[in-house]
Amino acid sequence: MPEQIGVGIIGCGNISAAYMRLAPLFRGFEIRACADISEEAAKARAAEFGLRAETVDGLLAADDIDIVVNLTIPAAHFEVSSRILDAGKHVYSEKPFVLSVEEGYRLAEQARSKGLRIGSAPDTFLGGSHQLARHLIDGGAIGKVTGGTCHVLSHGMEDWHPNPDFFFKPGGGPILDVGPYYITNLVQLIGPVKRVAAISATPSPERTITSQPRRGEKIKVETPTTFHALLEFENGAAVSLGASWDVWRHSHSPMELYGEDGSLFLPDPNFFSGDVKMTMKAEFSDAFPAWEHPMSVVNEGDGDNGVANYRAAGLADLAQAIIEDRPHRCSLELSLHVVEIMTAILQSGEDGRFKTLETRCERPQALSPAQAAALMA
Numbered sequence: 001m002p003e004q005i006g007v008g009i010i011g012c013g014n015i016s017a018a019y020m021r022l023a024p025l026f027r028g029f030e031i032r033a034c035a036d037i038s039e040e041a042a043k044a045r046a047a048e049f050g051l052r053a054e055t056v057d058g059l060l061a062a063d064d065i066d067i068v069v070n071l072t073i074p075a076a077h078f079e080v081s082s083r084i085l086d087a088g089k090h091v092y093s094e095k096p097f098v099l100s101v102e103e104g105y106r107l108a109e110q111a112r113s114k115g116l117r118i119g120s121a122p123d124t125f126l127g128g129s130h131q132l133a134r135h136l137i138d139g140g141a142i143g144k145v146t147g148g149t150c151h152v153l154s155h156g157m158e159d160w161h162p163n164p165d166f167f168f169k170p171g172g173g174p175i176l177d178v179g180p181y182y183i184t185n186l187v188q189l190i191g192p193v194k195r196v197a198a199i200s201a202t203p204s205p206e207r208t209i210t211s212q213p214r215r216g217e218k219i220k221v222e223t224p225t226t227f228h229a230l231l232e233f234e235n236g237a238a239v240s241l242g243a244s245w246d247v248w249r250h251s252h253s254p255m256e257l258y259g260e261d262g263s264l265f266l267p268d269p270n271f272f273s274g275d276v277k278m279t280m281k282a283e284f285s286d287a288f289p290a291w292e293h294p295m296s297v298v299n300e301g302d303g304d305n306g307v308a309n310y311r312a313a314g315l316a317d318l319a320q321a322i323i324e325d326r327p328h329r330c331s332l333e334l335s336l337h338v339v340e341i342m343t344a345i346l347q348s349g350e351d352g353r354f355k356t357l358e359t360r361c362e363r364p365q366a367l368s369p370a371q372a373a374a375l376m377a
């Protein structure tokens with residue numbers, strides 16, 4: 001295997017710029033070409049980042065591309081990933097990986113039969129803060145995790161995304177869109193989920209776009225926009241997850257985990273970094289290890305608005321895992337389990353029943369500061 005794996009991107013919309021901008025931070029892969037159903041979109045991104053613009057067919061046939069990153073809209077993820085595997089290339093998909101477990105099983109079988117790998121975002125759980133939480137939990141700092149709460153509550157996506165329609169159609173909604181960050185982080189910290197239940201609601205049947213360039217246009221809402229879900233983990237932990245685009249303001253923290261000996265307060269798992277707080281029993285503690293994690297370093301924005309953004313870390317781990325012949329962390333098993341948790345929450349919201357899950361996964365391997373540094377250029 002080469003030291004640099006050639007990467008192509010299908011889907012040259014909003015998030016593609018982040019992958020193209022951040023890729024040089026990492027070792028093991030190089031983005032060489034991009035494609036989109038809209039050839040203009042592909043040409044524009046290619047010109048911006050010095051890449052080769054291809055048609056989708058051209059990119060799938062290219063000899064210098066071994067991993068294709070699927071950055072299309074959620075409703076196209078299955079079909080595009082299936083075409084990538086058909087073309088004999090590894091897939092790295094943006095979240096949500098697919099929209100049903102059945103689609104996931106079909107891609108898994110396709111990949112298995114061709115000896116190819118599938119990886120999927122989110123990769124934010126590889127960030128320094130979430131890996132510090134993992135290190136503390138694995139070291140027994142708060143004892144066995146027995147419960148927790150997660151809150152991802154806002155007033156929606158129509159105020160910032162230029163084409164926000166897909167957020168309000170089947171395949172969108174806050175569970176499939178932002179749920180992957182929270183649920184994936186919970187699974188890496190606590191382990192697999194056994195069963196879920198949920199209440200869902202759609203308070204507004206129509207949304208008005210307030211972002212440019214489509215300000216004033218209406219979107220018909222075709223998927224619930226508020227969820228209150230319960231997750232029971234294999235280890236017995238009980239966690240509640242509130243996910244909504246119908247809340248103007250709230251004062252909950254993004255993620256709290258309660259253990260037999262203390263509590264952990266985690267930052268928003270939509271980002272790689274932020275403050276981690278811990279208590280020993282009821283008292284706040286600063287018994288943190290030295291933690292020079294390179295994916296905690298703020299690299300975008302200034303002052304209070306600064307964030308650590310290492311999107312593409314999961315892609316780098318996949319590329320290096322292929323080179324080193326080891327498992328990758330943003331794995332098929334993890335993403336398939338997260339898809340089943342999310343779709344079971346959606347189903348429970350419809351029929352009011354608890355759902356016992358059929359998939360499970362091992363927790364992905366932790367990413368220590370030294371291992372994170374090895375992923376980086």
Ligand SMILES: NC(=O)c1ccc[n+]([C@@H]2O[C@H](COP(=O)([O-])OP(=O)(O)OC[C@H]3O[C@@H](n4cnc5c(N)ncnc54)[C@H](O)[C@@H]3O)[C@@H](O)[C@H]2O)c1
Pocket residue numbers: 010011012013014015016035036037038041056071072073074076080094095096163177
């Ligand atoms: N925008 C973000 O901040 C963000 C962050 C994290 C993850 N994501 C995820 O990334 C994915 C893309 O999001 P986005 O915001 O970039 O969307 P977008 O609508 O801005 O871009 C999607 C692009 O995919 C292209 N496309 C659609 N169907 C296609 C097909 N069948 N073949 C080829 N190209 C096709 C579209 O023409 C468009 O250019 C989604 O799954 C989303 O959940 C987005």
